[in-house]
Amino acid sequence: MAKSRFEYVKSFEQDDSLLPQCWIVVRIDGKGFTKFTSAHKFEKPNDVRALQLMDACAKEVMREFGDIRIAYGESDEYSFIFHKSTHMYGRRSSKLVALTVSCFTGNYVRLWPQYLPNVTLQCTPTFDGRAVCYPTVEILRDYLSWRQADTHINNQYNTCFWALVKSGKTTTEAQALLKDTQTRDKNELLFSQFNINYTEVPEQFRKGSIVVRQRQRVVVKHGEDGTPVEREVSVPTVLHVDIIGNQFWVDNPQILS
Ligand code: ATP
Ligand code: ATP
Ligand code: MG
Ligand code: MG
Ligand code: MG
Ligand code: MG
Numbered sequence: 001m002a003k004s005r006f007e008y009v010k011s012f013e014q015d016d017s018l019l020p021q022c023w024i025v026v027r028i029d030g031k032g033f034t035k036f037t038s039a040h041k042f043e044k045p046n047d048v049r050a051l052q053l054m055d056a057c058a059k060e061v062m063r064e065f066g067d068i069r070i071a072y073g074e075s076d077e078y079s080f081i082f083h084k085s086t087h088m089y090g091r092r093s094s095k096l097v098a099l100t101v102s103c104f105t106g107n108y109v110r111l112w113p114q115y116l117p118n119v120t121l122q123c124t125p126t127f128d129g130r131a132v133c134y135p136t137v138e139i140l141r142d143y144l145s146w147r148q149a150d151t152h153i154n155n156q157y158n159t160c161f162w163a164l165v166k167s168g169k170t171t172t173e174a175q176a177l178l179k180d181t182q183t184r185d186k187n188e189l190l191f192s193q194f195n196i197n198y199t200e201v202p203e204q205f206r207k208g209s210i211v212v213r214q215r216q217r218v219v220v221k222h223g224e225d226g227t228p229v230e231r232e233v234s235v236p237t238v239l240h241v242d243i244i245g246n247q248f249w250v251d252n253p254q255i256l257s
């Protein structure tokens with residue numbers, strides 16, 4: 001096709017292709033979800049419906065982009081790990097981030113009525129996103145451990161904070177009571193004042209969501225005589241397990257191979 005004299009503007013675009021042979025992490029995070037969650041009266045500290053909506057969106061992203069090996073989610077954020085050899089969109093950072101964010105956000109709006117059927121969506125949920133390259137599996141695992149440790153720290157704090165607030169403390173009082181407390185102090189506070197054993201808080205809240213592809217036998221069609229025809233397919237599946245220790249990776253060596 002003939003080119004117009006305006007074509008030169010294309011040369012102003014900058015190359016943002018990510019380093020080859022590095023694992024690519026795209027992390028997205030809800031914008032202003034502190035406000036968004038209170039506007040929609042989310043259950044505190046953890047609204048299960050909203051967490052399940054986040055997980056459902058992450059599964060859709062994994063269905064859309066086959067090079068994602070694992071995803072990790074907590075609160076209003078999700079990290080998607082693209083295989084180090086992906087050639088998707090020439091590994092261009094802006095393309096990967098924009099497609100991940102818009103796929104996630106579009107599904108968040110589309111699936112909202114399914115997960116929060118009695119809650120009217122009052123404003124447009126938006127997510128930011130970034131891509132980071134990690135050169136080795138070791139550092140990539142440290143990245144995932146960092147996020148899961150963050151889940152634990154935040155969840156323990158939020159569990160204490162909201163127990164105090166629900167017991168009648170103001171948010172300022174609750175904050176002051178928790179200032180400078182260690183893990184042990186928080187567990188002690190939960191147990192002595194609220195009879196909550198932190199280790200019995202659901203794994204979904206303490207460990208966050210891990211999405212991996214698992215082989216499942218599913219019925220793909222029915223034969224003429226009605227007999228079901230099964231096939232083994234790979235289905236994005238949500239787990240709430242420890243990924244800081246070695247066991248998960250020993251059991252699932254294919255994820256980061
Ligand atoms: P920013 O735009 O900088 O990300 P933010 O308000 O979204 O600001 P975050 O640090 O991302 O700040 O925190 C997310 C907020 O959303 C927290 O207040 C968290 O408690 C809340 N939140 C996220 N998911 C849920 C949920 N499922 N149930 C209850 N609250 C939630
Ligand atoms: P890519 O993912 O590379 O962008 P694409 O299929 O989206 O692939 P584009 O070059 O972006 O390719 O082309 C957009 C396509 O959508 C064209 O085929 C265009 O005709 C069609 N399209 C966009 N808007 C409309 C519209 N309003 N009515 C009809 N067709 C449209
Ligand atoms: Mg943030
Ligand atoms: Mg946020
Ligand atoms: Mg967040
Ligand atoms: Mg297009």
